[in-house]
Amino acid sequence: MDAQQYKRANANSFYVSIITVVTGIVLTLLSLITKGFDIGKAVIFASAVVSLIIIFIGNFKFYEEKTGAVLIMCGVSVFYLTLVLAGNDLAYFAFGLPILICSTLYSNVALCGTGVGIISVSFIISIITNLLTSGLQNNILVPAIATLILSFVSCIMTVSLQKNFIDEKRLLMSQTAKKTLDAGNNMADIANKITELFNASQDDLYSLQKILESQQSGMQNIATNMENTSQSIIKQAEKVQSIQEKTSTTEQDRIEMTEASESTQTVIDEGINIISELKLKSQDVSKASQITVDATQAVIDKVEEVKNIVSSIMAISTQTNLLALNASIEAARAGEAGKGFAVVANNVRELAAETNKASNEITNIINELNEDVQKAMFSIDDTVTTVDKQNAMIESVGESFNSINNNVSGMITRFSHIAEGMKSIADSTNEINDSISTLSATSQEVASLSHEGAKASDEATEKFNAFKAILVDISDQANKLREINATR
Template sequence: MSIKAKTVTLLVIALLMTGLIVGGSGMYVLYGRTLNNNQVAMNGQASQLAGETSELFASFSRSGKYYSEDLDLKSGDASRVQDKINAYFAATWGVDRLVFINSAGARFAIAPYDAKTIGGSVADRDFFKDTMKDQKSHISDVIVNRASGIPSVIVTQPVKTQDGKMAGFVAQSISLETLQNFLEQVKVGETGVAGIVAQDGSILAHTNKDLIKEQIKVPENMLHSLLENSGKLIPYPDSIGRDSLALAVPIKNTPWVVIVSMPKSEIISDFYASLTTMVISLLVALLVVGLVAWIFLIRLLRPIEEISRQVAKIGDGDLSVAITSSSNDEIGILAKALSTSIGNFRQMIVKVQEASEIVSASSEELTASTEQLSQAANQVSTAITGVTDGTTHQMQAVDNTMHIVEQMSAGLQQIAANTGSASATAEKTSNTAQEGGKAVQKVTSQMTNIETSVNNSAQVVAKLGERSKEIGQIVDTIAGIAGQTNLLALNAAIEAARAGEQGRGFAVVAEEVRKLAEQSQGAAKEIAALIGEIQADTTKAVLAMNDGTDEVRKGTEVAIAAGQSFNEIALLIEEESDQIREISAAIEQMANGSQQIVSSVKEITKISKDATGQAQTVLAATEEQTASIQEIASSSTDLSQMAGNLQDIVSKFKI
């Protein structure tokens, strides 16, 4: 791969890595910024809605305080109180009922006026109990207004007489429709929702009105989590089941909170839109940077390519090239250094040509002298070789004999070891066969005991069958007696009927006797059926016992045959063990004899080796002298060839 290709590859990798790092960090920052922007926007909407709701109920509280100072309301006069309640209601916005409730919990005055509800008690309501208990203003939970019949929230304000006693309180009934009007203009993103939620999770108002009708509640744990992270986005499945992010803001002066949620898909779509813009910008920037880097790279590599072409000519043997560069950077320094090196190399080639000619002439003279010495050494070596050949053949024959005897000895020793192992194994096998015979005898005895037990059980079951037959006969007798008794009772009833009033008591007794006879006859039939089943089961048991007795008898015969086989095997193994011992003793004697043969052959081998060694010593000295002469001849020949090669190489250079 060329420098240009490597540099381009490195540049592309660097641009890709830069794009990935910048893009990844940008995506992380962009996603966080998108979440933060949505959180700020949603928190602003929730805070605004909470502030408006808080201000609404603050205005109701201010109105209530104003009403509590009215002397007509403190007077206790029903007419004056009703007139003033009517006047206040006409000037009030957002209140669907304005009621004055006395200290006993009765509706004292109401606007719009409704005679049916005047005097009705609200003493059981929590807002009445709380207001009378601490004599302070309260905002109730959502209740169904008994006067209007619609879900409402009650805002109370105590009214005290001139002497400081509780005259009652003004109750402003605010319909949930008033809260719903606040949410009609609220829009959270494109598909987000908002709602006002009570402490128990009840939805008081929502951008989706259907949820109020369905009385859907926010789960308690989710509401608690939203309140703990007030003003912060947390994962939240919204009221219609979408995977969303939500935040909550408490409403001051009320026990309620505003919850605003937006589907994650919408937030992510905003993120993707911003991400697309960022990716396009990043790609454009990378393309511009890559183009600028490419132009700079072409200009930077052009001098290097020129130097590379000149160096290629030098590699082909052309030392007449001239490398020049006008730049003062590292590339210019490299060009000047190469030019100096080529000049020095050119001078060295000239000197090598002169020296190679001198070496070639000297090596030819040395080669002629070494050829004469080599011929004389070869004659001496031939004579000594004839002496050593005879001793070498003798030593080889002795070595072959010794190897054969050693192998035979090792084989005999191995056979002796194997026969010893076989003898031990045969003894163990004989012992095992004897133990097996004893075990088979025990099995035979046990099978005989089992056969006896099964025969006894079969006899007992047979007796049980005979007893069940006797019981069946007795039951048949009882059934016959019950039938006759039934007939007698029927005849007695007929005679009693003929007797009229005098036989009525006897007829009752006859009827009871007849019923008892029928019950006895039915019970006898059931017992007869059970006896039949017992007899059938007894017959099956007897057959099964007989089959078991036959199988046990067969098992006993097989066990006896197995015991006899074990005894025969033990006798055969004992005979084989004796034969193996005799073979082992004979093989040990043969192994000892083979060891003596090996010792004798080793002595012959030692003598042959000594004779061969002395002959080889003389031959080695002669061969060393011949080798030295040949090395000198070879060296002189190589030197001559090297001088010729050097001349050929030097001649290739163009000076």
């Protein structure tokens, strides 16, 4: 028997032995309750503990060995021997049957004979003890002995038949194994030939695999590169399209800026003309202001002359008043003769007083006129100064307009150059766009062909790998056959 067979047999023997021992303990406990305690029952309980220890050791420590079977059978046999001898009850002889049945599980005549011997010894001792105590009056011994002998004979015959059957089966298996070995040798020869052929073709297969892998890698790289190239071309086409759009937008902006510059130049020209007219008008105002200044200065001079004349008149009037006063005095001294002269003198004096009064009024008017003329003179001076500043500003603005006009003219010239450059750029981008369109179509065709080539290479590689796997599997099976044949 092998380890697995011993494991199964020991497990079955273990369960039967445990049931046997437990049943014996239960029957002993019942006897203890009905008949009372005696030394035999104590021996049975002690034997049960020892037997259980031996049985457990045999099953759990040596469960895959013959030693386990011997310990299990010895443990249950010791309990059976103690039970039969100490129990003093013929019913306990029935416990020998499970032990005999368990011994047959191992198909071992020696082990079965050992069990039969232990049971026989215990039975003989029990019979002798029974004869000594009760004599030949107990007729139950004869059937018991007959039953026990039949059980022993049946057990030994069963084990012998099992042993013979196993030997015949082993012989048949040996013959079958010989035939299998011969077939295995033939298969090993075939496997050796397959291995030799596989080893001979392995280098060629390896070289072919490298070629296919290289071709597959190359096709994949070509497809990847063409895909990247196609993507780059698409991006370049998008950039060119963007450049065209920006060029169109820039051209439109340039046209608008040119129109705005031309409009600005027109406005500047009008401004320059207006500045020129302002300059002329300002010069006229400056001349008129100078004439006004000269006229005002002449008025001031004439006012001074009138003022001097009035002063002379006032001096003459004062002198006349004094002379009239003296004349009046002299006329009063003359009496009646001087009355007429006195009247004249008084009239002259009154006229002198009115003349003086009028002279004072003229003087006041002249003074006021002089002040107004001075104020007008100051205002005219301010106007002249303002006009001079205005002329300077007009001159500066005219120079600025001239400078702006020159810059705008330069801008318009540059815009003309830009227009020519933008036209060249538009023509170039159109040519580039046409070239990119052609290149994109070509690259897409090449990429498509590359993908088809890569696909074909992948399919060829897959088929080759499948073929190689079949050969490798055949070689592995051949090697396994060789190993199996070698182990036999």
